[in-house]
Amino acid sequence: MNESAFSEQAMNAAIDQQNKCTSYPKVGAVIVKNGEIISTGFRGEVSGKHAERIAIEKLPNPDLTGTTIYTTLEPCVEIHECQPHKPCASLLMDLNVEQVVIGVLDPNGKIYCQGYDRLLKSGVKVAFFTPALRNKIESSTFKFDCSIGYGPSGKRRVAVVGNGKKFTIYASQKSPDAMSFRWDTLQYAHSVVDLIADNESIACAIGAEKFEDISDPLVFRESAHYARMRSGDIAVLYPPKASFITLIRLVEITEFDITFQWQVRNRP
Incomplete structure (x- = not known):
């Protein structure tokens, strides 16, 4: 399977994880290394934790060097000082993820483009799901169309x-x-x-x-x-x-x- 085809397969796998969510916003994530999906997660799978963190914590070694994470929603940033967990964007940077592929940018004004911007500035490669898959995510991530x-x-x-x-x-x-x-x-x-x-x-x-x-x-x-x-x-x-x-x-x-x-x- 060529790289482009595998990448789209990983995007769809993240969407499959998103579809397992029972509450909004629905978010799914998969971690890929050497052309193989090595971990998955979805919001709600573990109470109080985001999909990216859930997928990471399933790995025996949390070092993400050489990995790509596909997440259907832009990784979160710190919104207030009393958050129980480090925001996902910071977690991915600290664990040396090589690339993050994002489904849609978070419409929450406190997050919109902030996670994307922080990843780029830290040297993490950032890409996006295909337009067709982005549209699919937009229609299912949130309880209502934000616009x-x-x-x-x-x-x-x-x-x-x-x-x-x-x-x-x-x-x-x-x-x-x-x-x-x-x-x-x-x-x-x-x-x-x-x-x-x-x-x-x-x-x-x-x-x-x-x-x-x-x-x-x-x-x-x-x-x-x-x-x-x-x-x-x-x-x-x-x-x-x-x-x-x-x-x-x-x-x-x-x-x-x-x-x-x-x-x-x-x-x-």
Whole structure:
């Protein structure tokens, strides 16, 4: 078997491990050395431990020199000081792994690209699963699509990196009607972030502190293509051809991500 074919076989083996998970996020990992899978692991196989660590701890010798680890989700980094285990990215670096092949980058803003970046800077080779397999992982790793929401209401935490990632809200689970926007220009030091959409379709609900304060969203007529928001602010999205209106409340801004709520209302 040639190297490319074996690599894809290892990717599929990691996905097979992921499919054994019974809770979200679903993550699988396999360790390869000299063209052979020498260990496997999946999140939940051992309580409280991540898939990469589980696979490593099955080996009699924890030295990963000359190995490649295939993991369906970007290795984690330290999120808080009281973590019970060393983050997986640091563990892989300390054990001299030669290469890490990643399925998808973690959408958690505190991790997104951080594990990838740390591995590269430490001299570890990093590659990614094939596009087709990445799509397969994206649809099964998390309980919901991290870039999609549905009416009548919801809450989501998303990473804000660079010019932001598009987020789409559908009127309901069964409706094809949707509107998209993105968060941009994260200014954590100034506690502001921009909500951006097309067609001059965003208005600030000045003074409103909760959705229930807004009896008629269309009274806010001073619209633009963006709204500069602070925590607690509410914006109204009403693209000209949309069949519904969406209220968006910015809940929290951190250095890495934001949390927001939404509520969908029928358009008069």
